[in-house]
Every structure is written in C-alpha cells, then in structure tokens.
Amino acid sequence: RQKIVIIGASHAGCNAAFQLKQHIPGIEVTLLSDESCLPYHRPPLSKALVKGEVQAEQIQLKSPSAFDEAGIELRLNYSVKEIDRKHRLINGELNYDKLILATGGAPRPVRIPGLESDKLVYLRDMSDTLALQKRLENTQHITLVGGGYIGLELAASLIQMGKKVTLVEAASRILNRVTAAEVSDFFQTYHQRRGVHFLIGQQIEQATLLQDGRASLRSSDGECFITDLVVAGIGMLPNTYLASKAKLETDNGVLVNQYGQTSDHNIYAIGDCASYPHPDHPGLRIESVQSAVEQARITAAHITQQDFKPHDLPWFWTDQYDLKMKMAGINTGHDATVLRGSVSDGQFSCFYLRNGVVIAADCVNQPGEFMASKRLIAQGGRVPAEMLSNSSISMKEIIT
Numbered sequence: 001r002q003k004i005v006i007i008g009a010s011h012a013g014c015n016a017a018f019q020l021k022q023h024i025p026g027i028e029v030t031l032l033s034d035e036s037c038l039p040y041h042r043p044p045l046s047k048a049l050v051k052g053e054v055q056a057e058q059i060q061l062k063s064p065s066a067f068d069e070a071g072i073e074l075r076l077n078y079s080v081k082e083i084d085r086k087h088r089l090i091n092g093e094l095n096y097d098k099l100i101l102a103t104g105g106a107p108r109p110v111r112i113p114g115l116e117s118d119k120l121v122y123l124r125d126m127s128d129t130l131a132l133q134k135r136l137e138n139t140q141h142i143t144l145v146g147g148g149y150i151g152l153e154l155a156a157s158l159i160q161m162g163k164k165v166t167l168v169e170a171a172s173r174i175l176n177r178v179t180a181a182e183v184s185d186f187f188q189t190y191h192q193r194r195g196v197h198f199l200i201g202q203q204i205e206q207a208t209l210l211q212d213g214r215a216s217l218r219s220s221d222g223e224c225f226i227t228d229l230v231v232a233g234i235g236m237l238p239n240t241y242l243a244s245k246a247k248l249e250t251d252n253g254v255l256v257n258q259y260g261q262t263s264d265h266n267i268y269a270i271g272d273c274a275s276y277p278h279p280d281h282p283g284l285r286i287e288s289v290q291s292a293v294e295q296a297r298i299t300a301a302h303i304t305q306q307d308f309k310p311h312d313l314p315w316f317w318t319d320q321y322d323l324k325m326k327m328a329g330i331n332t333g334h335d336a337t338v339l340r341g342s343v344s345d346g347q348f349s350c351f352y353l354r355n356g357v358v359i360a361a362d363c364v365n366q367p368g369e370f371m372a373s374k375r376l377i378a379q380g381g382r383v384p385a386e387m388l389s390n391s392s393i394s395m396k397e398i399i400t
C-alpha cells in the first residue's frame with residue numbers, strides 16, 4: 001500500500017488528500033497541519049470572518065467527519081521540523097513513499113522602529129483573524145501597511161465595521177505589482193469615498209508608544225498621527241525552510257516540474273509554496289486558491305498515474321465593499337491595456353495585451369465578461385483594441 005504524507009492541510013494539501021483517495025481508495029494518506037483547527041477557507045479571513053458575518057465553523061473546507069469518512073488521517077498541531085530524504089522519514093517517525101509539501105507561506109515581516117510590540121500584527125491564518133477580531137473590540141483607528149489585496153480587503157472590512165483607517169503604501173500607487181494604473185486609481189477612489197485615508201509613496205519611519213496604550217506614527221513625508229493598531233500586509237514569503245533544509249532546489253518557492261515534482265522525484269510541492277514552470281512565465285509562483293486547487297489536482301493525478309487535463313488558466317478574485325473583481329490570466333509582460341465599460345459606475349474590465357493578444361483581464365462587477373475573458377485569453381488570437389473597448393460589440397462577437 002503506497003503511503004503519501006502531505007505537509008500543510010489548507011487549500012492545496014486538503015484538495016490533494018481527497019483527490020488521491022478518490023483516484024485510489026486504498027492509498028494511505030496522512031495530512032499534517034501545524035494549526036489547531038480543522039482546515040478552512042482562507043479568503044474569508046480578511047472579509048466575512050473578520051467582520052463576524054460568519055463563524056469559524058462555517059468556513060471549514062470539509063465537514064469534521066469528512067476526513068474519517070474518506071480514510072484520511074488528519075493530524076492537527078503537528079509541526080514538521082525535518083525531512084530525512086534518505087530514509088523517507090518525517091520528524092524521525094513518519095514514513096512516506098511520496099511526500100507533498102503544501103506549506104503555503106508566511107507574511108513578509110515589516111520593521112517599524114519603535115514598534116517592536118504587539119501593536120504590529122499580521123493576517124495569515126485563523127488564529128491571526130480571531131486575535132484581530134478581539135483586538136478590534138477596543139480599537140478605533142487602524143493603520144494598514146501595504147496596499148495589496150489583503151490590505152485593501154481589510155480596509156473595506158474595517159470601514160464596514162465603523163473603524164477609522166489609514167493605509168500606507170510605499171509604492172507610487174496601490175496594487176502596483178498586480179494591476180494597471182486605471183484599476184489602482186479606481187480602487188483608491190472607491191476606498192477614499194468611504195473614508196480610508198491613504199498615504200501613498202510613504203512608509204512609517206518611526207513609532208512612539210504612548211502612555212494610553214496607543215502609538216504615535218510618523219510617515220516618511222513627516223505626517224504624524226495616532227493609531228491604536230498597525231496591521232501589516234506587504235505580501236508573503238513562501239515557506240521553503242523545510243525544503244531548503246532537505247537540500248531541495250528552491251528559488252522564490254520550491255522549484256517543481258509541470259507535475260509538481262521537486263528535484264527529488266519522491267517529493268512534490270504545490271500551492272503558494274511552489275514555483276512551477278509555466279510555459280510563458282518560468283518560475284511562476286501564484287498565490288491563489290484556484291492555483292492551489294489546480295496544482296493539487298495535477299499532482300494527485302501524477303502520483304496515482306491518472307490521465308489529467310493541463311493547468312487551467314489562472315484566475316483570482318477579491319471582494320471589497322460591494323465590488324467583486326475577478327482576474328483571469330497573468331498580465332506580466334503586457335504592452336498595452338484596454339478599458340471596457342464604465343469605470344465611474346464601477347462596472348468595467350481592464351484587458352492586458354501583448355502584441356495585440358489578450359493575455360489577462362481584470363473584471364470589476366462583470367461576471368459575464370470575466371467568463372468570456374477566460375475564453376478569449378485561452379483562444380489567444382489578436383483582437384483590435386477599438387473592438388475590445390466598444391461595449392456595444394458583445395464579448396460573444398469578439399470571441400468568435
């Protein structure tokens with residue numbers, strides 16, 4: 001009986017476990033998590049969960065009995081410290097035939113001089129969110145460091161909870177790494193109208209803890225303000241420590257082939273911790289639920305020697321206030337952008353083109369256009385910009 005051990009029981013690890021069992025019911029699967037709660041959906045942490053709209057039990061990935069029913073051994077509070085590749089042994093006690101690393105990542109640390117205290121927190125897992133929720137009970141003003149998706153989602157949630165929010169972004173605009181300037185501007189204006197105060201192109205240079213328990217912050221432009229709490233969200237670092245220690249190849253993630261195999265063919269890596277060889281974007285490491293699920297599907301099929309479809313087009317979503325933006329494809333390397341729809345009405349898409357071919361799209365409150373964009377990108381043909389920007393020409397006509 002083949003024995004598979006999976007380290008990390010989140011979107012990637014959990015999906016891989018269930019897929020393996022589906023392919024070969026007799027296969028032995030052990031799923032290890034260093035968290036104390038049952039596996040859960042991570043996206044609601046910065047949205048519905050922090051706002052208290054759902055309880056922790058409502059965002060579980062699987063029902064508590066599902067693991068037993070599927071014959072998966074789930075071990076919570078189990079932290080893997082060491083992989084012995086020679087003896088195929090975990091922590092000196094657990095054997096494997098195949099090992100899957102699904103260890104995700106950890107928040108990129110921020111250093112704010114004077115704020116080496118519990119006034120600076122991060123949001124990555126369930127315990128962070130529950131702790132933050134408690135802190136928010138006695139908190140009026142929150143400073144968010146980082147204008148990426150997590151920072152902005154949290155800003156929206158906090159405003160909806162009646163809090164005051166200052167968001168500090170070091171780059172020249174929010175969502176700098178991931179969207180076009182038009183999309184960044186739209187989101188910044190949307191947040192500003194709801195009360196978020198932005199400090200763009202700035203950093204927190206100095207903090208002073210006050211006697212009343214709050215902190216006084218000074219930005220690089222000299223703006224001083226008082227805050228109750230600082231939450232940092234400036235991206236994450238893949239958890240590659242175990243892989244590096246086991247001398248697997250790593251470079252911004254654990255390096256894998258198209259099946260998720262690392263430099264040791266008995267060890268796979270999937271999800272946020274893996275850097276895989278996308279044909280157009282070598283060394284791609286995507287941080288999204290869809291990508292974690294896709295990689296789990298392919299790796300589970302490869303281990304059990306099943307046929308499988310290649311990677312689906314990557315996509316991602318973010319929810320802020322009443323805005324739902326869905327993004328398809330990877331926009332790295334685009335040389336033009338085309339807007340379609342009404343930015344002022346908050347219903348538009350931004351298409352990213354390379355040599356006249358649509359490679360990615362950000363669709364704001366446009367679910368139909370998002371679905372059509374996925375087909376358009378997969379199709380890969382050239383589309384004239386005038387046609388794409390003209391909303392009176394339907395996406396159906398553009399695709400065919």
Ligand code: FAD
Pocket residue numbers: 007008009010011012013032033034035042043044045046078079080081102103104105123124125150239242270271272273286287288289290292315316317318319
């Ligand atoms: P993770 O979810 O990070 O899970 C890794 C697991 O491995 C963790 O439970 C960790 O504790 C465990 N682990 C690590 N090391 C060890 C060890 N040594 N021993 C045992 N266990 C270990 N994506 C979207 O597509 N849409 C969204 O709206 C969205 N919102 C998000 C909001 C927040 C607040 C966060 C943090 C992420 C969000 N994401 C979103 C990203 C998405 O959640 C991740 O891409 C996804 O969780 C990746 O899954 P994963 O299984 O690869 O890693």
